[in-house]
Amino acid sequence: xxxxxxxxxxxxxxxxxxxxxxxxxxxxxxxxxxxxxxxxxxxxxxxxxxxxxxxxxxxxxxxxxxxxxxxxxxxxxxxxxxxxxxxxxxxxxxxxxxxxxxxxxxxxxxxxxxxxxxxxxxxxxxxxxxxxxxxxxxxxxxxxxxxxxxxxxxxxxxxxxxxxxxxxxxxxxxxxxxxxxxxxxxxxxxxxxxxxxxxxxxxxxxxxxxxxxxxxxxxxxxxxxxxxxxxxxxxxxxxxxxxxxxxxxxxxxxxxxxxxxxxxxxxxxxxxxxxxxxxxxxxxxxxxxxxxxxxxxxxxxxxxxxxxxxxxxxxxxxxxxxxxxxxxxxxxxxxxxxxxxxxxxxxxxxxxxxxxxxxxxxxxxxxxxxxxxxxxxxxxxxxxxxxxxxxxxxxxxxxxxxxxxxxxxxxxxxxxxxxxxxxxxxxxxxxxxxxxxxxxxxxxxxxxxxxxxxxxxxxxxxxxxxxxxxxxxxxxxxxxxxxxxxxx
RNA sequence: GGUGCGGUGGCGAAGUUGGCUAACGCUGCGGACUGCAAAUCCGCCAUUCGUCGGUUCAAAUCCGACCCGCACCUCCA
Numbered sequence: 042x043x044x045x046x047x048x049x050x051x052x053x054x055x056x057x058x059x060x061x062x063x064x065x066x067x068x069x070x071x072x073x074x075x076x077x078x079x080x081x082x083x084x085x086x087x088x089x090x091x092x093x094x095x096x097x098x099x100x101x102x103x104x105x106x107x108x109x110x111x112x113x114x115x116x117x118x119x120x121x122x123x124x125x126x127x128x129x130x131x132x133x134x135x136x137x138x139x140x141x142x143x144x145x146x147x148x149x150x151x152x153x154x155x156x157x158x159x160x161x162x163x164x165x166x167x168x169x170x171x172x173x174x175x176x177x178x179x180x181x182x183x184x185x186x187x188x189x190x191x192x193x194x195x196x197x198x199x200x201x202x203x204x205x206x207x208x209x210x211x212x213x214x215x216x217x218x219x220x221x222x223x224x225x226x227x228x229x230x231x232x233x234x235x236x237x238x239x240x241x242x243x244x245x246x247x248x249x250x251x252x253x254x255x256x257x258x259x260x261x262x263x264x265x266x267x268x269x270x271x272x273x274x275x276x277x278x279x280x281x282x283x284x285x286x287x288x289x290x291x292x293x294x295x296x297x298x299x300x301x302x303x304x305x306x307x308x309x310x311x312x313x314x315x316x317x318x319x320x321x322x323x324x325x326x327x328x329x330x331x332x333x334x335x336x337x338x339x340x341x342x343x344x345x346x347x348x349x350x351x352x353x354x355x356x357x358x359x360x361x362x363x364x365x366x367x368x369x370x371x372x373x374x375x376x377x378x379x380x381x382x383x384x385x386x387x388x389x390x391x392x393x394x395x396x397x398x399x400x401x402x403x404x405x406x407x408x409x410x411x412x413x414x415x416x417x418x419x420x421x422x423x424x425x426x427x428x429x430x431x432x433x434x435x436x437x438x439x440x441x442x443x444x445x446x447x448x449x450x451x452x453x454x455x456x457x458x459x460x461x462x463x464x465x466x467x468x469x470x471x472x473x474x475x476x477x478x479x480x481x482x483x484x485x486x487x488x489x490x491x492x493x494x495x496x497x498x499x500x501x502x503x504x505x506x507x508x509x510x511x512x513x514x515x516x517x518x519x520x521x522x523x524x525x526x527x528x529x
Numbered sequence: 530g531g532u533g534c535g536g537u538g539g540c541g542a543a544g545u546u547g548g549c550u551a552a553c554g555c556u557g558c559g560g561a562c563u564g565c566a567a568a569u570c571c572g573c574c575a576u577u578c579g580u581c582g583g584u585u586c587a588a589a590u591c592c593g594a595c596c597c598g599c600a601c602c603u604c605c606a
Contacts, residue, residue, distance in 0.1 A: 055533090073606075084606045118604075201532060202602070249604085271606030272534090278605095302534080303600065310600070339554080340542070345535075345599070355541065355555045362554075365568065412543090421543055424553035434569060499564055506566080517567050524568085 047102065049267075050343065050416045052275060052298040053199055057416055060297065062266050068104045069265035070096065071257040071295065073274055074156070076113040077137035078122045081144050083319045083333075083348060084271070084304050084311050090334050091301045091342040091417075092269050093150040094464055098413050101463045109260045110153040111253060112138050114160050115246055120235050130236050131160055144321050147330030149465045157256045159247060163238045165255040166247045169289060170227045170240075178288040182218035184230030184243050190223045193284045199298060200276035225281055227251045250281035257294070258286065268295035272343075275300055301342045308347055319348070328353050331467040335360040338419040338464055359427075361528075363461065366430035367468035368526060370454045373437045376521060393451040402453050405429040409460050419464060426464075429457055483514055487523055490516075 047060040062068045072092045075085050099106050113119075114134035123130035138158070145152075159166075170186055173179035178192050190196050190204065197203050204223060226248035231237030237244040247255075257265065263286070270279065279298065286294040303310060306317040324333060327350065336356035340346045398406060405425055412421035433453050440446045461468055490505040506516050509525070517524040 075606080076604095082606085086606085088606050116604095200601080203531095205531095273601065273605055276532090276601065277603090301606070303606075305599075308599070310605095312605080343534085344542090347541090352541065352555095358556090359541095359554045369569080418543075421553080424543065427553055431570095438569075494564075497564075503565075515567070517569095518563065518565095519568080520562090 045411075045414065047414045048416055049297050049299065051296075052300050055201075058297070062104060063264065063296065066104055068099050068106045068267065069261040070099075070106055070108050070267040070269065071253070071261055071265060072108070072110045072153075072268075073253060073270035073278070074110040074112050075141060076116050076118055077134045077141060078116070078119040079137060080140055080320045080322050082311065083321055083324060086144070086148060086321050086333065087304055087337055087342075087346070088269065088271050088301050089145060089150045090148055090337045090465070092299070093148075094338060094419060095267075095269070095299070095417055096151070097463050097465055098417065106154070107261065108153045109155045109157065109257065111256050112141070112156060112158045113249070113252060114138065114158045115236060115252075116159075116249065124234070134158075134160070144325075147321075147325055148334045149330065149467055151465075155260050157260065159252045159256075160236075162252065162256050162259065163247065165259050166251050167228075167238075167240050169251060169255045169258070169285065170247075172289050173227065173285065176288065178284075179227055180220065181242050184245060185218060185226055186228035186242055186248075187219055187224040188227050188281065188284060188288075189220060190225070190284065191221055193288050195287065196223075196284055197280065199283055200280045202276065202280075225250060225277065227285070250278055251285060253278075253282050254285040254289070254294075257282075258290070263290040263292045263294075265295055267297045267299060269299040269301075272300040272302055299342075302345045305345055305347045306349070311348075324353070328357060332357045332360055335423075335466055338466075339423055341416075341418055341420050343416075360466070363426060363430055363466065364468045366433050366457065367461075369434060369437050370450075370457065372524065373440065373450065373454075390451075393448050394455070396448045396452050398452050398456060401432065402449070402456060405432070406456055406460070409463075413463070422460075422464065426457075426460060429453070429460070433457060479512070483509065483512075483525065487516065487525060491523065 048057040049060045050057045070092075072088065075081055081089075096106050096108050112134070114131065119134050120130050123133045126133070142152070170179065173188065174181065174186065177189075179186055179188050204221075228240060228242055228245050228251075229248055230242070231244040231246060235246065237246050257268070268279065268282075275298075283294050305311065306319070309317065311317055311319065321333070332353060336353055337346070339356060339359070405428065409422050409425045409429075412418045412425060415421070433450070436446060436450050436453060440450050486505055486509060490502045493499070493501040493505065509516060513527050514525055515528050
């Protein structure tokens with residue numbers, strides 16, 4: 042569907058809607074972040090990359106985005122793991138927060154505007170719980186505080202469930218102190234050895250859902266634009282957030298709810314019990330982060346995505362195609378040196394940059410945006426990128442004989458860089474940077490090979506080429522001479 | 530049982546408020562280029578979109594039935 046304006050699929054309404062921010066030019070966005078009790082797995086990586094891309098595109102459209110992503114650093118899973126490893130739970134969580142940033146960086150995921158942690162917002166949480174108790178939406182029971190679901194008439198509006206179904210389907214042990222099986226904990230009474238804080242209900246710690254209500258309110262206000270996360274969070278987590286926030290403030294919490302689809306392994310959900318659990322760390326041993334990111338974006342974010350090594354390998358090939366165009370583009374400028382401006386005059390580059398995109402080049406940009414406007418259709422956007430790359434490859438060849446096309450190439454190259462940046466695709470090969478010291482040695486070998494070729498000693502020439510290949514150096518013989526680059 | 534999602538070529542994946550030749554990538558095949566490669570370029574690879582009916586001048590796209598897969602309803606991105 043062609044769209045001139047951004048349309049977003051909203052879980053709340055179950056359909057695509059035009060995206061109109063609350064305040065023009067500004068977008069407040071909250072994304073549920075990880076519980077930091079381990080390195081992140083592939084399933085965590087998808088929302089990171091997807092919503093980072095959503096943010097980048099919103100910024101590309103000119104919005105100022107306040108992007109909030111929390112860390113759940115107080116939680117049962119953390120406490121259990123800390124007990125096992127005889128560590129302090131808060132320290133353990135802090136460790137994995139740092140590790141998280143390393144993984145995010147590998148995926149070229151930008152830092153959020155704010156990364157709040159539960160442990161630093163206990164005060165906000167207590168205030169919120171207290172307000173809910175005062176308003177009659179929550180009740181205290183033996184040191185625990187529960188949200189009384191039946192008091193909130195909109196309960197189930199996000200997940201499209203009603204309380205009666207929930208009751209029928211409930212398979213969990215019903216806690217004695219709860220008035221209704223679907224009531225959920227806002228505050229939990231402390232157990233020995235757990236991190237706890239004092240509260241009006243005694244020592245304790247927050248329940249799982251309350252943190253997001255408290256922190257989103259703190260940084261984005263009562264009503265904000267986008268709330269996002271994995272599909273599994275729709276119920277109960279996001280449903281409960283809505284109940285807490287809207288019961289307390291009497292206003293809509295988030296206007297657009299976005300949820301990414303799941304990653305499966307061999308068509309099955311990734312889970313520890315099935316033994317098909319992949320840590321991002323382990324995948325990064327085999328593939329660069331850029332490939333993982335590209336792979337995650339090659340499917341629409343709401344579709345399920347099946348993972349295996351062959352599929353990543355195919356994605357790597359595809360990404361390399363874009364990287365080749367990027368490399369060719371840089372080569373082209375090296376061979377067509379842009380003239381520096383004398384003092385007081387413009388450089389050639391500045392003059393070229395003043396041109397405007399026209400014709401087919403403008404079309405690529407429009408088609409890319411139409412794709413992204415259609416609920417962030419990154420798969421289609423990438424297809425446009427491939428077509429653009431293909432057209433640029435042709436133009437690079439043409440410009441050799443037709444220098445007047447230089448400006449066209451310059452602008453097309455700029456567009457290519459701009460659009461790949463919107464998707465956060467990294468096209469400069471990582472190896473290129475850190476291996477300057479090898480340069481002399483490599484060039485000496487290339488020189489030696491060239492001599493061998495001249496004297497038609499192709500055996501030696503091929504041997505040198507293979508030798509370099511083992512070091513990750515790829516040679517290409519072109520009419521303009523030998524071109525070489527690193528490939529991981 | 531309730532709720533939701535999906536079934537498109539060898540693989541991945543767009544397109545699904547009906548209408549140009551069913552995108553794009555990977556793989557494969559043929560050709561150009563090359564000493565050979567690599568990269569690039571040119572061309573080919575689904576009469577067909579889970580199945581069966583229906584509506585229509587026209588359907589992958591709408592309607593009905595059926596088959597299959599998955600997820601959520603319990604901690605989970």
